[in-house]
Amino acid sequence: MHVFENVLIIDDDPILRAISQAYFAALNVKSIYVAGDGRKALQIICDQAGDIDFILCDLNMPELDGVEFLRHLKDHNYRGSVGIVSGEDMSVLEIAGRLAKTYELNIAGMVQKPLRKPDFDELIANAAKCLEEDTASSRRAVTPNELAAAIEADQIVPYYQPKIAVADGRICGVEALARWQHPDTGLVAPDLFIPCAEESGLIGPMTQTMINQTVADAARWTGQKIDIHVAINITPHLLEARTFPDKLASTVHKAGLQPSRFTFEITERTALQSSPLAMEVVARLRLKGFDISIDDFGTGMANLEQLRDFPYSELKIDRSFVQGATDDRFARACLKASAVFARELDMRLVAEGVSNQAEWNMAVEEAVDEVQGFLIARPMPASEFEAWYKSHEGVVPLDSIGQLQDDTGGDADHCSLDAVLRLVAG
Numbered sequence: 490m491h492v493f494e495n496v497l498i499i500d501d502d503p504i505l506r507a508i509s510q511a512y513f514a515a516l517n518v519k520s521i522y523v524a525g526d527g528r529k530a531l532q533i534i535c536d537q538a539g540d541i542d543f544i545l546c547d548l549n550m551p552e553l554d555g556v557e558f559l560r561h562l563k564d565h566n567y568r569g570s571v572g573i574v575s576g577e578d579m580s581v582l583e584i585a586g587r588l589a590k591t592y593e594l595n596i597a598g599m600v601q602k603p604l605r606k607p608d609f610d611e612l613i614a615n616a617a618k619c620l621e622e623d624t625a626s627s628r629r630a631v632t633p634n635e636l637a638a639a640i641e642a643d644q645i646v647p648y649y650q651p652k653i654a655v656a657d658g659r660i661c662g663v664e665a666l667a668r669w670q671h672p673d674t675g676l677v678a679p680d681l682f683i684p685c686a687e688e689s690g691l692i693g694p695m696t697q698t699m700i701n702q703t704v705a706d707a708a709r710w711t712g713q714k715i716d717i718h719v720a721i722n723i724t725p726h727l728l729e730a731r732t733f734p735d736k737l738a739s740t741v742h743k744a745g746l747q748p749s750r751f752t753f754e755i756t757e758r759t760a761l762q763s764s765p766l767a768m769e770v771v772a773r774l775r776l777k778g779f780d781i782s783i784d785d786f787g788t789g790m791a792n793l794e795q796l797r798d799f800p801y802s803e804l805k806i807d808r809s810f811v812q813g814a815t816d817d818r819f820a821r822a823c824l825k826a827s828a829v830f831a832r833e834l835d836m837r838l839v840a841e842g843v844s845n846q847a848e849w850n851m852a853v854e855e856a857v858d859e860v861q862g863f864l865i866a867r868p869m870p871a872s873e874f875e876a877w878y879k880s881h882e883g884v885v886p887l888d889s890i891g892q893l894q895d896d897t898g899g900d901a902d903h904c905s906l907d908a909v910l911r912l913v914a915g
C-alpha cells in the first residue's frame with residue numbers, strides 16, 4: 490500500500506483528531522498536520538506549498554466549514570486526495586462529494602462518523618488509487634505512428650478477464666481487453682493508447698487483430714474443454730462496415746466455432762450515435778447467432794426508447810454504478826433500475842468492476858447473472874487464463890469469494906508502475 494508523506498487532519502472534534510492522528514502515525518506517515526477548522530487548514534496548506542498528499546476533512550466546523558474549504562482547495566489547485574467525514578446525514582456527504590468532483594478534486598471517499606479502522610483503510614486505498622490515476626493521466630501521449638507499428642508487430646494482445654456465474658461460481662466467460670506488450674517498456678495500460686487509437690482511426694485495425702487472436706484462443710480452448718463465452722469490445726468504426734458480419738461469421742466458422750460463443754460489447758454511447766447502417770450491421774450479427782451486449786450501461790444518458798433499436802441479449806452495468814452503489818444511493822438506484830430493465834427484457838445482466846465483498850453481496854441481492862472484476866480475477870494473458878481456469882476446474886467456489894481479494898489494496902490495472910515510468914522517461 491502506498492504510504493503518504495504528509496497528511497492533514499481537519500476536524501473540530503479533538504477526539505476524532507486524536508484517533509485519526511493515531512491511525513496515520515501507525516502507518517508511518519512522515520508529517521501529520523492537524524487543524525480545528527478550515528481557515529487553519531488553509532494556512533497549513535499555504536505553508537506547505539502543496540506538499541500535503543492526503544486531507545481528512547470534516548464538514549461541520551466553525552469559522553470555515555468543510556464545503557467552503559473544498560472550494561478553497563480547488564482555488565489552490567490542490568492535487569492530493571481528500572477524504573470527507575461527517576456526522577451529518579449521508580445525503581449531505583453525497584452532495585459534498587459531488588461538489589468536490591465538480592471541482593475536479595481527487596475524492597477518496599465520504600464516510601459517516603464515527604470512523605472505524607476499515608473506513609480509514611478504504612479511504613487510504615482509494616487515495617492511493619487516485620494518486621496512481623493522476624500519475625497515469627500525466628503520462629506522455631502515444632503517437633499514431635508508434636501505435637500503427639505496434640499493431641503491425643502484433644504487440645497488441647488480448648488479456649482476458651473472467652466472468653463467473655453468481656448462481657454457482659461457474660467460470661462462464663471472459664472479456665478480451667487490449668493490452669500493448671511493449672518490447673522495451675513492458676505492459677502498457679489501455680488508457681495510454683486507446684484514446685490515440687480512437688482519434689487516429691487505428692481502432693479499426695486494432696479491433697480486427699483483437700478479434701483474430703481471440704477467435705484463435707477460443708478455438709484452442711475448445712480443444713482443452715474450456716467452453717466459455719468470449720466477449721469482444723466493438724467500435725463504431727466496425728459497425729459502419731457492411732461486410733463485417735459476413736467476414737466475422739466466416740472467421741469464426743473457419744476456426745470450427747459457433748457464433749454463439751461470442752458476445753460483442755457495444756457501449757451505450759456508441760449505440761446512441763449510430764447510423765442506420767450500424768443498426769443493420771448489429772441486426773445481422775444477431776441473425777448470424779452472435780450475442781450483443783450493451784456495455785457501460787447507464788453512462789450514455791440514453792433515452793431508453795432509443796435503446797430499442799438494438800437487439801441486445803446482455804446488459805453490462807457500468808462499473809461506476811457497481812462501485813458507487815455500496816455508499817451512494819443514486820448509484821444504487823441506477824443499479825436497481827438496470828436490473829429491472831434487464832429482467833423485463835430477458836437480457837443477461839452482468840456487473841463489471843466488482844472489487845470487494847460488499848459489491849459482490851450487492852450483485853447477489855440484485856440478482857445479477859454474472860460478475861466480472863478484480864475480486865474474481867484481473868485481466869491476464871491467454872496462457873495464464875488457461876492455467877487459472879484449470880486450477881479452478883472451471884468453478885470458483887462461492888464460499889471462497891471473500892478470500893479472493895488480493896492484498897495489493899488497489900484496484901489498479903495489472904500494469905507495473907515501473908513500466909509506465911520507463912515509458913515516460915523514454
Ligand SMILES: [Mg+2]
Pocket residue numbers: 664722754784
Ligand atoms: Mg467492455
